[in-house]
Amino acid sequence: MTQWEVVIGLEIHAQVTTQSKLFCSCSTQFGSTPNTQVCPVCTGMPGALPVLNRTVLDKAITLGLATHCTINEHNEFARKNYFYPDLPKGYQISQLDKPICSLGYLDVEVDGSTRRIGLTRIHMEEDAGKLVHQGSDNIKGATHSLVDLNRSSVPLVEIVSEPDIRSAKEAKAYMESMAQIVRWLGVCDGNLEEGSLRCDANISLRPKGTETLGTKTEVKNLNSFKSVERAILLEIERQTDILDEGGTIIQETRHYNEATNSTKSLRSKEEAHDYRYFPDPDLVPIAIDRAWVSRIEQTLPELPTARHKRYQTELGLSDYDAGKMTVDRETGDFFEATLSLGSSAKEIANWLNGDISAWLKEHSSTLAICKLTPAHLAEMLKELINGTISGKIAKQLVDDMLETGTHPSTLIKEKGLAQVNDTGAINQMIDIVLSENPKAVEDLKAGKVQTMGFIVGQVMRKSQGKANPDQVNKRLKELFSLS
Protein backbone atom coordinates (compact mmCIF):
# COMPACT_ATOMS: atom_id res chain seq x y z
CA MET A 1 0.00 0.00 0.00
CA THR A 2 1.20 3.56 -0.78
CA GLN A 3 2.81 5.42 2.08
CA TRP A 4 1.54 8.98 2.20
CA GLU A 5 3.51 12.03 3.17
CA VAL A 6 1.56 14.83 4.86
CA VAL A 7 2.08 18.38 3.55
CA ILE A 8 0.70 21.24 5.63
CA GLY A 9 0.89 25.01 5.35
CA LEU A 10 -0.69 27.28 7.96
CA GLU A 11 -2.21 30.73 7.60
CA ILE A 12 -2.29 32.50 10.93
CA HIS A 13 -4.28 35.69 11.43
CA ALA A 14 -3.01 37.69 14.38
CA GLN A 15 -4.74 40.82 15.61
CA VAL A 16 -2.14 43.55 15.94
CA THR A 17 -2.29 45.10 19.41
CA THR A 18 -3.23 48.77 18.97
CA GLN A 19 -5.50 51.33 20.57
CA SER A 20 -7.24 52.19 17.32
CA LYS A 21 -8.20 50.44 14.09
CA LEU A 22 -6.12 49.99 10.94
CA PHE A 23 -7.56 52.87 8.92
CA CYS A 24 -9.62 54.94 11.39
CA SER A 25 -9.49 56.16 14.99
CA CYS A 26 -12.17 53.84 16.39
CA SER A 27 -11.24 51.78 19.46
CA THR A 28 -10.25 48.13 19.10
CA GLN A 29 -11.47 47.24 22.63
CA PHE A 30 -12.95 43.73 22.76
CA GLY A 31 -16.44 42.97 24.04
CA SER A 32 -18.16 46.36 23.79
CA THR A 33 -21.82 46.91 22.90
CA PRO A 34 -22.29 46.19 19.17
CA ASN A 35 -21.63 49.13 16.82
CA THR A 36 -20.31 51.52 19.44
CA GLN A 37 -16.75 51.55 18.04
CA VAL A 38 -17.59 52.51 14.49
CA CYS A 39 -17.30 55.55 12.23
CA PRO A 40 -17.91 56.40 8.56
CA VAL A 41 -14.59 54.78 7.53
CA CYS A 42 -15.05 51.33 9.08
CA THR A 43 -18.73 51.16 8.13
CA GLY A 44 -17.94 51.92 4.51
CA MET A 45 -19.82 55.21 4.16
CA PRO A 46 -19.36 56.85 0.75
CA GLY A 47 -16.56 59.41 0.66
CA ALA A 48 -14.88 58.27 3.88
CA LEU A 49 -11.10 58.17 3.58
CA PRO A 50 -8.91 55.51 5.26
CA VAL A 51 -5.54 56.59 6.75
CA LEU A 52 -3.00 53.98 7.83
CA ASN A 53 -2.17 53.51 11.52
CA ARG A 54 1.64 53.78 11.70
CA THR A 55 1.89 51.48 14.73
CA VAL A 56 0.56 48.54 12.72
CA LEU A 57 3.33 49.05 10.18
CA ASP A 58 5.98 49.20 12.93
CA LYS A 59 4.66 46.03 14.57
CA ALA A 60 4.46 44.15 11.26
CA ILE A 61 8.10 45.09 10.60
CA THR A 62 9.01 43.94 14.14
CA LEU A 63 7.42 40.54 13.52
CA GLY A 64 9.09 40.28 10.11
CA LEU A 65 12.52 40.96 11.59
CA ALA A 66 12.00 38.47 14.41
CA THR A 67 11.10 35.79 11.86
CA HIS A 68 14.05 36.51 9.52
CA CYS A 69 11.89 37.97 6.74
CA THR A 70 12.90 40.45 4.09
CA ILE A 71 11.16 43.75 4.82
CA ASN A 72 9.94 45.02 1.47
CA GLU A 73 10.83 48.58 0.71
CA HIS A 74 7.78 49.15 -1.43
CA ASN A 75 4.34 48.41 0.00
CA GLU A 76 0.84 48.80 -1.37
CA PHE A 77 -2.66 48.08 -0.20
CA ALA A 78 -5.13 46.37 -2.52
CA ARG A 79 -8.87 45.87 -2.53
CA LYS A 80 -10.12 42.31 -2.35
CA ASN A 81 -13.65 42.47 -3.69
CA TYR A 82 -16.47 40.23 -2.50
CA PHE A 83 -19.92 40.56 -1.05
CA TYR A 84 -20.76 39.40 2.44
CA PRO A 85 -22.85 41.14 5.10
CA ASP A 86 -19.89 41.43 7.49
CA LEU A 87 -17.96 43.48 4.90
CA PRO A 88 -19.58 46.91 4.66
CA LYS A 89 -17.47 48.32 1.82
CA GLY A 90 -17.90 45.32 -0.47
CA TYR A 91 -14.13 44.84 -0.34
CA GLN A 92 -11.48 44.08 2.22
CA ILE A 93 -8.35 46.23 2.25
CA SER A 94 -5.42 43.82 2.18
CA GLN A 95 -2.02 43.44 0.54
CA LEU A 96 -1.50 41.29 -2.54
CA ASP A 97 1.75 41.41 -4.48
CA LYS A 98 3.48 44.07 -2.36
CA PRO A 99 3.28 42.69 1.20
CA ILE A 100 5.27 44.06 4.10
CA CYS A 101 7.40 40.94 4.70
CA SER A 102 8.49 37.96 2.62
CA LEU A 103 10.62 34.84 2.81
CA GLY A 104 11.40 34.26 6.47
CA TYR A 105 11.40 31.28 8.78
CA LEU A 106 10.65 30.11 12.27
CA ASP A 107 12.61 27.40 14.08
CA VAL A 108 10.28 25.13 15.98
CA GLU A 109 11.20 22.55 18.63
CA VAL A 110 9.40 19.25 18.02
CA ASP A 111 10.26 16.16 20.05
CA GLY A 112 13.66 17.51 20.98
CA SER A 113 14.78 18.44 17.50
CA THR A 114 14.56 21.71 15.59
CA ARG A 115 12.41 22.02 12.48
CA ARG A 116 12.77 25.10 10.28
CA ILE A 117 9.39 26.20 8.90
CA GLY A 118 9.58 28.70 6.04
CA LEU A 119 7.37 31.78 5.89
CA THR A 120 6.10 32.79 2.48
CA ARG A 121 4.89 36.20 3.54
CA ILE A 122 3.36 38.38 6.22
CA HIS A 123 0.88 41.00 5.11
CA MET A 124 -1.37 43.58 6.75
CA GLU A 125 -5.13 43.60 6.31
CA GLU A 126 -8.33 44.66 8.01
CA ASP A 127 -10.70 42.32 9.83
CA ALA A 128 -14.37 41.98 8.88
CA GLY A 129 -17.35 42.60 11.17
CA LYS A 130 -19.11 39.98 13.25
CA LEU A 131 -22.34 38.23 12.30
CA VAL A 132 -24.71 36.76 14.83
CA HIS A 133 -27.26 34.46 13.17
CA GLN A 134 -30.74 34.57 14.68
CA GLY A 135 -33.29 31.83 15.05
CA SER A 136 -30.77 29.01 14.63
CA ASP A 137 -27.20 28.21 15.51
CA ASN A 138 -26.54 27.49 11.86
CA ILE A 139 -26.46 30.04 9.08
CA LYS A 140 -28.85 28.15 6.82
CA GLY A 141 -31.55 27.80 9.46
CA ALA A 142 -31.35 31.45 10.53
CA THR A 143 -34.29 33.78 9.96
CA HIS A 144 -32.01 36.82 9.84
CA SER A 145 -28.61 37.95 11.07
CA LEU A 146 -27.29 40.83 13.14
CA VAL A 147 -24.18 42.72 12.08
CA ASP A 148 -21.74 44.20 14.57
CA LEU A 149 -19.04 46.32 12.94
CA ASN A 150 -16.89 46.90 16.05
CA ARG A 151 -14.40 44.40 14.63
CA SER A 152 -14.57 45.86 11.14
CA SER A 153 -11.15 47.24 10.15
CA VAL A 154 -9.39 45.99 13.28
CA PRO A 155 -5.74 45.48 12.19
CA LEU A 156 -4.50 41.98 11.39
CA VAL A 157 -1.30 40.47 10.11
CA GLU A 158 -1.69 37.29 8.11
CA ILE A 159 1.31 35.01 8.47
CA VAL A 160 1.50 32.50 5.63
CA SER A 161 3.83 29.52 6.05
CA GLU A 162 5.44 27.46 3.31
CA PRO A 163 4.05 23.92 2.98
CA ASP A 164 6.91 22.74 5.21
CA ILE A 165 4.91 21.18 8.02
CA ARG A 166 4.80 17.37 8.02
CA SER A 167 2.47 16.40 10.88
CA ALA A 168 -0.38 17.60 13.07
CA LYS A 169 2.02 17.72 16.00
CA GLU A 170 4.42 19.95 14.08
CA ALA A 171 1.55 22.23 13.09
CA LYS A 172 0.56 22.62 16.73
CA ALA A 173 4.16 23.29 17.78
CA TYR A 174 4.52 25.89 15.01
CA MET A 175 1.29 27.62 16.03
CA GLU A 176 2.39 27.64 19.69
CA SER A 177 5.79 29.05 18.78
CA MET A 178 4.25 31.75 16.64
CA ALA A 179 1.82 32.63 19.45
CA GLN A 180 4.72 32.86 21.90
CA ILE A 181 6.68 35.16 19.56
CA VAL A 182 3.84 37.55 18.72
CA ARG A 183 3.04 37.84 22.43
CA TRP A 184 6.69 38.26 23.34
CA LEU A 185 7.06 41.08 20.81
CA GLY A 186 3.81 42.75 21.87
CA VAL A 187 2.61 42.43 18.27
CA CYS A 188 -0.52 40.53 19.34
CA ASP A 189 -2.00 39.69 22.74
CA GLY A 190 -2.36 36.05 21.63
CA ASN A 191 -5.80 35.74 23.20
CA LEU A 192 -7.35 32.76 21.41
CA GLU A 193 -10.68 32.99 23.24
CA GLU A 194 -11.21 36.53 21.96
CA GLY A 195 -10.14 35.57 18.45
CA SER A 196 -6.89 37.55 18.50
CA LEU A 197 -5.15 34.55 16.94
CA ARG A 198 -6.86 32.35 14.34
CA CYS A 199 -5.56 29.66 12.07
CA ASP A 200 -6.47 27.99 8.78
CA ALA A 201 -4.61 24.91 7.55
CA ASN A 202 -3.92 23.81 3.97
CA ILE A 203 -3.50 20.05 3.95
CA SER A 204 -2.60 17.58 1.22
CA LEU A 205 -1.02 14.15 0.89
CA ARG A 206 1.45 12.81 -1.66
CA PRO A 207 3.14 9.44 -2.08
CA LYS A 208 6.29 9.33 0.06
CA GLY A 209 9.38 10.21 -1.92
CA THR A 210 7.56 12.31 -4.55
CA GLU A 211 7.78 16.06 -4.96
CA THR A 212 4.56 17.11 -6.69
CA LEU A 213 1.96 18.48 -4.30
CA GLY A 214 -1.35 16.64 -4.01
CA THR A 215 -4.75 18.35 -4.14
CA LYS A 216 -5.21 20.33 -0.94
CA THR A 217 -8.15 21.17 1.24
CA GLU A 218 -8.34 24.19 3.50
CA VAL A 219 -9.60 23.58 7.03
CA LYS A 220 -10.91 26.70 8.73
CA ASN A 221 -11.94 27.71 12.23
CA LEU A 222 -8.94 26.38 14.16
CA ASN A 223 -9.20 28.58 17.20
CA SER A 224 -7.11 26.72 19.77
CA PHE A 225 -3.82 24.82 19.74
CA LYS A 226 -5.73 21.63 20.45
CA SER A 227 -8.06 22.29 17.49
CA VAL A 228 -5.11 22.74 15.14
CA GLU A 229 -3.79 19.30 16.04
CA ARG A 230 -7.13 17.47 16.18
CA ALA A 231 -8.58 18.97 13.00
CA ILE A 232 -5.43 18.19 11.01
CA LEU A 233 -5.39 14.60 12.31
CA LEU A 234 -9.01 14.23 11.20
CA GLU A 235 -8.30 15.63 7.76
CA ILE A 236 -5.21 13.43 7.27
CA GLU A 237 -7.32 10.41 8.16
CA ARG A 238 -10.13 11.46 5.80
CA GLN A 239 -7.76 12.06 2.88
CA THR A 240 -5.85 8.83 3.56
CA ASP A 241 -9.09 6.82 3.47
CA ILE A 242 -10.13 8.38 0.16
CA LEU A 243 -6.72 7.90 -1.49
CA ASP A 244 -6.28 4.35 -0.18
CA GLU A 245 -9.56 3.44 -1.83
CA GLY A 246 -8.35 4.93 -5.11
CA GLY A 247 -10.47 8.06 -4.84
CA THR A 248 -9.49 11.65 -5.53
CA ILE A 249 -9.43 14.64 -3.19
CA ILE A 250 -11.72 17.53 -4.09
CA GLN A 251 -10.18 20.96 -3.57
CA GLU A 252 -12.52 22.57 -1.06
CA THR A 253 -12.83 24.48 2.16
CA ARG A 254 -13.85 22.54 5.25
CA HIS A 255 -15.12 23.97 8.50
CA TYR A 256 -13.92 22.43 11.78
CA ASN A 257 -16.40 22.03 14.61
CA GLU A 258 -14.57 21.91 17.93
CA ALA A 259 -17.56 20.62 19.90
CA THR A 260 -18.11 17.55 17.72
CA ASN A 261 -14.47 17.22 16.55
CA SER A 262 -15.54 16.92 12.93
CA THR A 263 -15.09 18.82 9.67
CA LYS A 264 -17.76 19.66 7.15
CA SER A 265 -17.44 20.78 3.55
CA LEU A 266 -18.44 24.39 2.97
CA ARG A 267 -19.98 24.03 -0.45
CA SER A 268 -21.74 27.22 -1.33
CA LYS A 269 -23.60 28.23 -4.44
CA GLU A 270 -21.09 31.05 -4.81
CA GLU A 271 -19.14 31.24 -8.02
CA ALA A 272 -15.51 30.34 -7.75
CA HIS A 273 -13.72 33.17 -5.94
CA ASP A 274 -12.96 36.07 -8.20
CA TYR A 275 -11.66 38.82 -5.97
CA ARG A 276 -10.63 41.28 -8.69
CA TYR A 277 -7.76 42.70 -6.61
CA PHE A 278 -6.55 46.14 -7.56
CA PRO A 279 -4.49 48.81 -5.77
CA ASP A 280 -6.66 50.82 -3.36
CA PRO A 281 -6.71 54.37 -4.75
CA ASP A 282 -7.71 55.72 -1.30
CA LEU A 283 -4.37 54.67 0.19
CA VAL A 284 -0.99 55.88 -0.91
CA PRO A 285 2.03 53.62 -1.42
CA ILE A 286 4.44 53.10 1.47
CA ALA A 287 8.21 53.40 1.18
CA ILE A 288 10.18 51.84 4.02
CA ASP A 289 13.80 52.92 4.02
CA ARG A 290 16.79 51.18 5.61
CA ALA A 291 16.88 53.69 8.51
CA TRP A 292 13.33 52.84 9.47
CA VAL A 293 14.05 49.13 9.53
CA SER A 294 17.24 49.53 11.57
CA ARG A 295 15.47 51.77 14.07
CA ILE A 296 13.06 48.89 14.73
CA GLU A 297 15.85 46.33 14.62
CA GLN A 298 17.48 48.12 17.55
CA THR A 299 14.36 47.80 19.69
CA LEU A 300 14.01 44.07 19.02
CA PRO A 301 14.17 42.18 22.33
CA GLU A 302 16.08 38.96 22.88
CA LEU A 303 13.74 36.27 21.56
CA PRO A 304 12.39 33.46 23.76
CA THR A 305 14.34 30.63 22.07
CA ALA A 306 17.62 32.54 22.40
CA ARG A 307 16.87 33.32 26.02
CA HIS A 308 15.86 29.74 26.71
CA LYS A 309 19.29 28.55 25.50
CA ARG A 310 21.12 31.27 27.44
CA TYR A 311 19.38 30.33 30.71
CA GLN A 312 20.58 26.77 30.26
CA THR A 313 24.15 27.56 29.28
CA GLU A 314 24.83 30.67 31.38
CA LEU A 315 22.60 30.18 34.41
CA GLY A 316 22.62 26.40 34.53
CA LEU A 317 18.84 26.11 34.57
CA SER A 318 17.30 22.82 33.45
CA ASP A 319 15.52 22.70 30.08
CA TYR A 320 12.22 22.62 31.98
CA ASP A 321 13.00 25.65 34.15
CA ALA A 322 14.46 27.62 31.22
CA GLY A 323 11.28 26.89 29.26
CA LYS A 324 9.07 28.02 32.12
CA MET A 325 11.08 31.23 32.62
CA THR A 326 10.67 32.15 28.94
CA VAL A 327 7.07 31.06 28.50
CA ASP A 328 6.02 34.68 28.08
CA ARG A 329 7.57 38.11 28.28
CA GLU A 330 6.04 38.87 31.70
CA THR A 331 7.63 35.85 33.32
CA GLY A 332 10.91 36.39 31.46
CA ASP A 333 11.18 40.03 32.48
CA PHE A 334 10.13 39.30 36.08
CA PHE A 335 12.77 36.59 36.26
CA GLU A 336 15.45 38.88 34.78
CA ALA A 337 14.59 41.72 37.16
CA THR A 338 14.73 39.48 40.23
CA LEU A 339 17.98 37.97 38.98
CA SER A 340 19.54 41.41 38.59
CA LEU A 341 18.85 42.05 42.32
CA GLY A 342 21.18 39.23 43.24
CA SER A 343 18.89 36.25 43.80
CA SER A 344 19.89 32.81 42.56
CA ALA A 345 18.41 31.72 39.23
CA LYS A 346 17.38 28.31 40.51
CA GLU A 347 15.69 29.79 43.63
CA ILE A 348 13.71 32.30 41.57
CA ALA A 349 12.66 29.61 39.11
CA ASN A 350 11.56 27.34 41.95
CA TRP A 351 9.39 30.01 43.54
CA LEU A 352 7.92 31.26 40.25
CA ASN A 353 7.13 27.70 39.12
CA GLY A 354 5.86 26.63 42.52
CA ASP A 355 4.04 28.73 45.10
CA ILE A 356 3.76 31.89 42.99
CA SER A 357 2.29 30.23 39.91
CA ALA A 358 -0.08 28.20 42.13
CA TRP A 359 -1.32 31.36 43.82
CA LEU A 360 -1.75 33.17 40.46
CA LYS A 361 -3.71 30.23 39.07
CA GLU A 362 -5.94 30.03 42.12
CA HIS A 363 -6.66 33.76 41.99
CA SER A 364 -6.95 33.94 38.16
CA SER A 365 -4.18 36.50 38.22
CA THR A 366 -0.95 37.07 36.31
CA LEU A 367 2.50 38.39 37.17
CA ALA A 368 1.64 41.62 35.36
CA ILE A 369 -1.44 42.41 37.42
CA CYS A 370 -0.57 40.87 40.81
CA LYS A 371 1.05 42.98 43.52
CA LEU A 372 4.27 41.04 43.82
CA THR A 373 7.34 42.90 42.54
CA PRO A 374 10.78 41.50 41.62
CA ALA A 375 12.26 43.71 44.40
CA HIS A 376 9.98 42.13 47.03
CA LEU A 377 10.69 38.60 45.84
CA ALA A 378 14.44 39.28 45.85
CA GLU A 379 14.22 40.68 49.38
CA MET A 380 12.24 37.68 50.60
CA LEU A 381 14.76 35.27 49.05
CA LYS A 382 17.56 37.18 50.77
CA GLU A 383 15.86 36.82 54.17
CA LEU A 384 15.35 33.14 53.49
CA ILE A 385 18.97 32.51 52.57
CA ASN A 386 20.14 34.59 55.57
CA GLY A 387 18.06 32.41 57.85
CA THR A 388 15.92 35.35 59.01
CA ILE A 389 12.83 33.38 58.01
CA SER A 390 12.14 29.68 57.66
CA GLY A 391 11.01 28.01 54.44
CA LYS A 392 7.56 27.55 55.92
CA ILE A 393 7.25 31.24 56.79
CA ALA A 394 8.56 32.14 53.31
CA LYS A 395 5.60 30.34 51.74
CA GLN A 396 3.19 32.27 53.97
CA LEU A 397 5.03 35.50 53.20
CA VAL A 398 4.79 35.02 49.43
CA ASP A 399 1.02 34.64 49.66
CA ASP A 400 0.81 37.88 51.68
CA MET A 401 3.09 39.69 49.26
CA LEU A 402 1.01 38.56 46.30
CA GLU A 403 -2.20 39.54 48.06
CA THR A 404 -1.23 42.90 49.54
CA GLY A 405 1.97 44.04 47.82
CA THR A 406 3.53 44.74 51.24
CA HIS A 407 7.33 44.75 51.49
CA PRO A 408 8.53 41.47 53.04
CA SER A 409 10.56 43.26 55.75
CA THR A 410 7.42 45.07 56.87
CA LEU A 411 5.49 41.80 56.99
CA ILE A 412 8.25 40.08 58.95
CA LYS A 413 8.34 42.93 61.47
CA GLU A 414 4.59 43.48 61.78
CA LYS A 415 3.65 39.85 62.06
CA GLY A 416 6.72 38.85 64.05
CA LEU A 417 7.63 36.21 61.47
CA ALA A 418 11.38 36.33 61.90
CA GLN A 419 12.88 32.95 62.57
CA VAL A 420 13.82 32.49 66.22
CA ASN A 421 17.55 31.85 66.29
CA ASP A 422 17.87 32.99 69.90
CA THR A 423 19.17 29.94 71.72
CA GLY A 424 17.61 30.98 75.04
CA ALA A 425 14.14 31.33 73.55
CA ILE A 426 14.41 28.03 71.68
CA ASN A 427 15.63 26.14 74.73
CA GLN A 428 12.77 27.58 76.74
CA MET A 429 10.21 26.33 74.18
CA ILE A 430 11.87 22.90 74.15
CA ASP A 431 11.62 22.70 77.93
CA ILE A 432 7.91 23.51 77.84
CA VAL A 433 7.23 20.91 75.14
CA LEU A 434 9.20 18.26 77.00
CA SER A 435 7.32 18.94 80.24
CA GLU A 436 4.04 18.53 78.36
CA ASN A 437 5.08 15.19 76.85
CA PRO A 438 6.52 12.92 79.58
CA LYS A 439 5.98 9.77 77.48
CA ALA A 440 8.13 11.18 74.68
CA VAL A 441 10.83 12.10 77.17
CA GLU A 442 10.90 8.47 78.34
CA ASP A 443 11.27 7.31 74.74
CA LEU A 444 14.07 9.77 74.05
CA LYS A 445 15.87 8.69 77.17
CA ALA A 446 15.51 5.12 75.91
CA GLY A 447 17.28 6.27 72.74
CA LYS A 448 14.26 6.18 70.37
CA VAL A 449 15.54 8.60 67.74
CA GLN A 450 12.27 8.64 65.78
CA THR A 451 10.54 10.43 68.67
CA MET A 452 12.79 13.40 68.01
CA GLY A 453 10.81 14.27 64.90
CA PHE A 454 7.66 14.45 66.99
CA ILE A 455 9.22 16.82 69.51
CA VAL A 456 10.71 19.04 66.78
CA GLY A 457 7.23 19.21 65.22
CA GLN A 458 5.71 20.24 68.56
CA VAL A 459 8.31 22.96 69.05
CA MET A 460 7.76 24.27 65.51
CA ARG A 461 4.04 24.35 66.24
CA LYS A 462 4.50 26.19 69.50
CA SER A 463 6.72 28.75 67.75
CA GLN A 464 4.23 29.09 64.85
CA GLY A 465 6.92 27.92 62.45
CA LYS A 466 9.44 30.48 63.56
CA ALA A 467 11.91 28.34 65.52
CA ASN A 468 15.00 27.42 63.53
CA PRO A 469 14.53 23.64 63.13
CA ASP A 470 18.29 23.03 62.86
CA GLN A 471 18.80 24.57 66.27
CA VAL A 472 15.93 22.58 67.80
CA ASN A 473 17.46 19.36 66.47
CA LYS A 474 20.88 20.25 67.77
CA ARG A 475 19.61 21.07 71.26
CA LEU A 476 17.59 17.83 71.54
CA LYS A 477 20.58 15.77 70.49
CA GLU A 478 22.62 17.47 73.20
CA LEU A 479 19.98 16.95 75.89
CA PHE A 480 19.54 13.24 75.22
CA SER A 481 23.05 12.47 73.97
CA LEU A 482 21.68 11.27 70.64
CA SER A 483 23.61 11.36 67.42
Place this chain on the structure above:
Amino acid sequence: MISTEDVRHLATLSRLRFNEAEVAQYAKDLGSIFDYAKALNELPTDDIAPSAHAIPIENVFREDGVVPFDADTLLINAPEQEGHAFKVPQILAD
Protein backbone atom coordinates in the same frame (compact mmCIF):
# COMPACT_ATOMS: atom_id res chain seq x y z
CA MET B 1 -14.81 43.86 -26.60
CA ILE B 2 -16.91 42.76 -23.67
CA SER B 3 -18.80 39.54 -24.26
CA THR B 4 -22.29 38.84 -22.96
CA GLU B 5 -20.64 36.12 -20.85
CA ASP B 6 -18.44 38.75 -19.19
CA VAL B 7 -21.52 40.84 -18.44
CA ARG B 8 -23.34 37.88 -16.87
CA HIS B 9 -20.30 37.07 -14.73
CA LEU B 10 -19.97 40.69 -13.60
CA ALA B 11 -23.69 40.83 -12.87
CA THR B 12 -23.41 37.79 -10.62
CA LEU B 13 -20.40 39.22 -8.79
CA SER B 14 -22.23 42.53 -8.37
CA ARG B 15 -25.49 40.86 -7.29
CA LEU B 16 -27.36 42.49 -10.19
CA ARG B 17 -30.08 40.88 -12.29
CA PHE B 18 -30.36 41.73 -16.00
CA ASN B 19 -32.71 40.51 -18.72
CA GLU B 20 -31.34 39.45 -22.12
CA ALA B 21 -31.85 42.88 -23.69
CA GLU B 22 -29.98 44.52 -20.82
CA VAL B 23 -27.12 42.04 -21.05
CA ALA B 24 -26.69 42.91 -24.74
CA GLN B 25 -26.92 46.62 -24.02
CA TYR B 26 -24.33 46.53 -21.22
CA ALA B 27 -21.97 44.42 -23.32
CA LYS B 28 -22.10 47.18 -25.92
CA ASP B 29 -21.82 50.06 -23.41
CA LEU B 30 -19.03 48.54 -21.34
CA GLY B 31 -17.26 47.59 -24.57
CA SER B 32 -17.15 51.18 -25.74
CA ILE B 33 -15.91 52.39 -22.33
CA PHE B 34 -13.17 49.79 -22.57
CA ASP B 35 -12.25 50.81 -26.08
CA TYR B 36 -12.09 54.45 -24.99
CA ALA B 37 -9.64 53.55 -22.19
CA LYS B 38 -7.58 51.62 -24.72
CA ALA B 39 -6.46 54.93 -26.16
CA LEU B 40 -3.96 54.95 -23.27
CA ASN B 41 -2.20 51.99 -24.88
CA GLU B 42 -0.88 54.34 -27.55
CA LEU B 43 1.33 56.08 -24.95
CA PRO B 44 4.91 54.80 -24.67
CA THR B 45 5.23 53.55 -21.07
CA ASP B 46 8.25 51.28 -21.38
CA ASP B 47 10.42 53.53 -19.23
CA ILE B 48 7.78 54.26 -16.61
CA ALA B 49 7.62 52.21 -13.40
CA PRO B 50 4.20 50.81 -12.57
CA SER B 51 2.41 53.02 -10.06
CA ALA B 52 -0.37 52.35 -7.59
CA HIS B 53 -1.53 55.91 -7.19
CA ALA B 54 -2.45 58.77 -9.48
CA ILE B 55 -0.21 61.34 -7.80
CA PRO B 56 3.41 60.88 -6.68
CA ILE B 57 2.82 60.69 -2.94
CA GLU B 58 3.80 58.14 -0.30
CA ASN B 59 3.81 57.51 3.47
CA VAL B 60 0.64 59.14 4.72
CA PHE B 61 0.03 57.86 8.26
CA ARG B 62 -1.84 58.62 11.43
CA GLU B 63 -0.56 57.98 14.95
CA ASP B 64 -2.32 55.24 16.90
CA GLY B 65 -4.97 56.86 19.10
CA VAL B 66 -8.71 56.65 19.73
CA VAL B 67 -11.08 59.40 18.66
CA PRO B 68 -14.63 58.31 19.49
CA PHE B 69 -17.37 58.90 16.93
CA ASP B 70 -21.08 59.33 17.69
CA ALA B 71 -21.92 55.84 16.47
CA ASP B 72 -25.69 56.21 16.88
CA THR B 73 -25.77 58.49 13.86
CA LEU B 74 -24.49 55.58 11.74
CA LEU B 75 -27.37 53.30 12.67
CA ILE B 76 -29.94 55.93 11.65
CA ASN B 77 -29.47 55.05 7.97
CA ALA B 78 -29.83 51.31 8.51
CA PRO B 79 -32.94 49.97 6.74
CA GLU B 80 -33.52 47.77 9.77
CA GLN B 81 -31.87 47.42 13.15
CA GLU B 82 -32.27 45.19 16.16
CA GLY B 83 -30.75 45.98 19.51
CA HIS B 84 -27.68 47.93 18.57
CA ALA B 85 -27.00 45.89 15.44
CA PHE B 86 -27.66 46.22 11.73
CA LYS B 87 -30.30 43.65 10.82
CA VAL B 88 -29.82 41.79 7.52
CA PRO B 89 -32.03 39.21 5.80
CA GLN B 90 -31.22 35.50 5.74
CA ILE B 91 -27.74 35.08 4.21
CA LEU B 92 -27.74 31.49 2.94
CA ALA B 93 -30.87 29.47 2.20
CA ASP B 94 -30.97 25.68 2.06
